[in-house]
Amino acid sequence: MQNPNSNRKYVIGGIVLVVAVLFMLRLFYIQVIDKSYQLSSNNNSRLRVVEYPDRGMIFDRYGKVMVYNEAVYDLLMLPQQVKAFDTLELCRILSVDLAEFRESVKKAREYSRYRQSAVVRQISPEQIASLNEKLFKYPGFSIQIRTQRKYPQPIAPHVLGYVGEVNQGDINSDVYYQSGDYIGISGLEEEYEPYLRGRKGIRFMLVDVHNRLQGNFENGQYDTIPEPGRKLTTSLDAGLQEYGEKLLAHKRGSIVAIEPATGEILAMISSPAYDPNELVGRIRGKNFEKLMNDSLNPLFNRATMSRYSPGSIFKAVQALVALQLGVIDEFYSVDCNKSIIGCHNHPNAHGLREGIRYSCNPYFYNVFRRIILQGKSTSQFQDSQIGLKSWYQMVYSFGLGQVLPSDLPGIKPGLVPDVAYYDKWYGANRWAFSTIYSNSIGQGEVETVPIQIANLAAIIANRGFYYVPHFVKAIEGIDTIPQKFREPVHTAIDPKYFEIISDGMQGVVYEPGGTGSRAQVPGVTVCGKTGTVQNSGGKKDHSGFVAFAPKERPRIAIVAYVENSGAGGVYAATIASLMIEKYLNGTITQTEKERIILEYQQF
Amino acid sequence: MANPRTNFIARLDWLTIILFLAMVLFGWMNIFAATQNEGTTGSIFDFTQRYSKQFYYILTALAIAVLTLAIDGKVWSFFSFPIYGLMLLILPITILIGKEVNGARAWIFIGSFSLQPAEFVKFATALALAKVLSRYNFQIHKVKNLIIAGALLVIPIILILLQKDTGTALVFLVFVLVLYREGLSWVVLFVAGLAILLFVLTMLVPLPVLLPVLSVIALMITWLYQRNLKFFYAGTLMLGALFGLAILASRYLGQEWSVARLFFIASVIAFMIWLMIILRKKHNPLLLILFTWMGAIIFIFSVDFVFHEILQAHQQSRINNILGLESDPLGAGYNLNQSKIAIGSGGFLGKGFLQGTQTRFKFVPEQSTDFIFCTVGEEWGFIGSLLILSMFSGLIIRLIALAERQRSTFSRVYGYGVASILFFHFAINIGMTIGIVPVIGIPLPFFSYGGSSLWAFTLMLFIFLRLDTDRYQIVS
Secondary structure, eight states: OOOTTTTHHHHHHHHHHHHHHHHHHHHHIIIIIOOHHHHHHHHHHEEEEEEOOOOOOEEOTTSOEEEEEEEEEEEEEOGGGOOOOOHHHHHHHHTOOHHHHHHHHHHHHHHOSSSOEEEEEEEOHHHHHHHHHHGGGSTTEEEEEEEEEEOSSOOOHHHHOOEEEOOHHHHHHOTTOOTTOEEEOSHHHHHTHHHHSOBOEEEEEEEOTTOOEEEEGGGGTTOBOOBOOOOEEESOOHHHHHHHHHHHTTSOEEEEEEETTTTEEEEEEEESOOOGGGGSGGGHHHHHHHHHHOTTOTTSOHHHHOOBOOGGGHHHHHHHHHHHHTSOOTTOOBOOOTTTSOOOSOOOBOSHHHHHHHTOHHHHHHHHHHHHOOSSSSSHHHHHHHHHHHHHHHHHTTTTTSOOOOSSTTOOOOBOOOHHHHHHHHOTTSOOHHHHGGGGGTOSSOBBOHHHHHHHHHHHHTTSEEOOOBOEEEETTOSSOOGGGTSOEEOSSOTHHHHHHHHHHHHHHHSTTOTTGGGOBTTBOOEEEEEEEOOSTTOOOEEEEEEEESSSSOOEEEEEEETTSOOTTTHHHHHHHHHHHHHHHSSOOOHHHHHHHHHOOOO | OOOTTTOHHHHSOHHHHHHHHHHHHHHHHHHHHHHTTSSSOOOTTOTTSHHHHHHHHHHHHHHHHHHHHHSOTHHHHHTHHHHHHHHHHHHHHHHHHOEEETTEEEEEEETTEEEOTHHHHHHHHHHHHHHHHTSTTOOTTSHHHHHHHHHHHHHHHHHHHHTTOHHHHHHGGGHHHHHHHTTOOHHHHHHHHHHHHHHHHHHHSOHHHHHHHHHHHHHHHHHHHHOOHHHHHHHHHHHHHHHHHHHHHHHHHOTTSOHHHHHHHHHHHHHHHHHHHHHHHTOHHHHHHHHHHHHHHHHHHHHHHIIIIISOHHHHHHHHHHTTSOOOTTTTTHHHHHHHHHHHTTTTTOSOTTOOHHHHTTOSTTTTTTTHHHHHHHHHHHHHHHHHHHHHHHHHHHHHHHHHTOSSHHHHHHHHHHHHHHHHHHHHHHHHHTTSSOOOOOOOTTTSSOHHHHHHHHHHHHHHHHHHHTTTSOOO
């Protein structure tokens, strides 16, 4: 070739080859070496579709449904696919606020243009029916089915608790939860959340760029089927619970009933209460705020959180401690000398049984004095310390002054003062029996919550031991309830002494001069003890009554409190009587008593 | 074997034809994969589907190929200017009557049928350039000739830019390769290469770092040339002083007088002083290095200025994305990101024909047109990519070889034109899908969906094959 620049073909060919080799190296890198693109491709085209399981239903001890699930619907939006639509009409169909709706649409857009988010939650089936007909007018919107809690009877809100959306803390502490999931927030819903929630199912779907479903991924072999929540059978007696709530309606107070032989809680009523259906679905937020601001504080569970002085009920404990310490015997008698401590008019108590029957204040002042001042030291300060120490150990063994490890969150411990408590309060060696004697009749520093007093009734009924009061009776798929509910807890008191106390408590109800005759139940031997809690500031006393029945082989231990209603022998004893009759006999024959209770209204 | 001197069929370059057919067929398979589930009907003869339309385009292209081979090759040489002129006329008409697609007014619609005239301007320009360069006694270094050749390229570039079809306009720059083959100084190629390198460096490296580094490289080369430490030391000292002064000055003059800007001014002044010294001594290699260094600095500042002051935000984003300076996988970088995911997820052997999830589910926009290579990368893997690279580089090198064997300058220049255009499309299109070239919307020849580009490339290629069959004729 004569062409002078012929060699330049090598330069040009070289450039072509260099580019081709460069591309080859780059392609080798991104296709063979770098595996991250594989992952991105999978993330792109695989949509995790979460299928929500039904939350476990909750039953009462006889298998009656207390909580079930109802289908509700969420409106999902995929911002990328949304075209201009009639916002007003959509809001009208779903009866949601326009501004609120715009706000959640904005949020969904900010979250992701390519992922679905719920813009309207918990839509009722009726609204969904009318929306379904018009859904074609709203491209990018779809409907997701969820379930929400429903309560056939509006009872036991404090026990059952409620369910709500997870917060950031829940998401951070448990990988199971994702934004928008539901979680039990209080009560049994919270306690048994791991069982009730079940397990979400995940379907892997192939999607195109518009997130339109294109079919199952690998024929669904990686999918998991949602596992429904486990059924929870509680120890509650729905009929008794309902009746108790009826009795306490329009009063401030609480009732706790326990089956002594098992520790199973038969009923737990706190009044005022609320309808659990109010804390479900879209109305939850609004209603919750309303309940929070209610001056009667209906969200507060008095049965586990109200700290009262135990009042005269505590005399039973004092007697048992004294018997166990050997500082008195069953024949110990005291003249009712009102010079040190006040009392009501009654015959002198001969023996412990009568001391309890008459609820004699000077009697138990002396009993407590013997407990605290055992004469083991010449210094009354030292002696008081020794006495209080042994007293504390025994009282503590009744489950008082501590949080009962029950299965309801938020139980308060109450207070049983020990040496350190008074040392801190008054200074070491600056207190003695004379400083703390009010405790003898349950009016001092001792504080208890109703569930502890119900448990005390169970201890006396069992003659010396208790099972931690609890609500769980059975969890579907699990053989036994937790160990802590199956093992008896023994008090530091010899069982033989309990017979004396039971006799005394029988006397309270049946003998002349007994303070709790209103607690009688036809055909049943009831043992009871009044507790009239004095309030400072001139407010009317709290009426308290503790009881168990029948005396032999007791089947129910119960405490009832009606705040600011006067002596324990009146309203509280009557309520206890009605509850015992309802539980043991199934019917109410004492209609006059029932009428009085129902007619008594505080608000 | 028939004698190629007497038998037309034997004179045809069958290797090119086989490569052409293989590419068109493989291309159609990938278009099928990328568009097969757009509708429900499955027939390839249904004219509503892209793959079926492409099927008809291919049949038409084959007819064009046969027809082109049947036409006397002299026609193209004879009518090269009229064809070029006609095409240039159609371009403004397109701007007037064309409809806007993707922001460009590059399409003429005749009924439901659309045509992109700019595609045909490429071969027309190649013809015209070949005609000019094959004139008797044409000398490329004459200023007049350079202006004519330059004008032949600049006119279509301007007209196509007016259509806002930047990608197609850029294609005409590749004719520099043809001019180079025909004797244009290597400096042009060198400068072009250097410009690309500096452009990338300007974007990636901060100016206060880039400038001293570049200067030090210039000094090293000076030393290599001269083996004279005197110049090296003097230069180093001067640069150091310049840089120090620039830093000091920017301290006192405030924000507006950045170190880089002062350095620029100082280097211009220094360059002039040095130039006078050097010119007296007539050290030509040194002069060259200095020119280069100086030019580089001025270029860097121009790039910096153009990038920040002239380019629009979306153009800046595209460049930044390519250079990894900006990550916006859902915005400007969406195409590129999805394209890389598609190709990268193919692995060594690919996901299999019709098995690519990126392809089937339309994650890559424009996948049947400009991003058709994604389908290859995803479904056929590295092996398929390698096949495409081999087919293209094989075809281009074969065309260069064919061009070199032409006795007629016209045929040779035209052949180089065809090879260069194919090369530019190949390099830019695939480079863009794998993220080493900014996203410039030009098709992959014979692969991308679309009648205009397929017909234009077929016509262009087969004119050359026809010219090649006339290679034994005496040059007139």
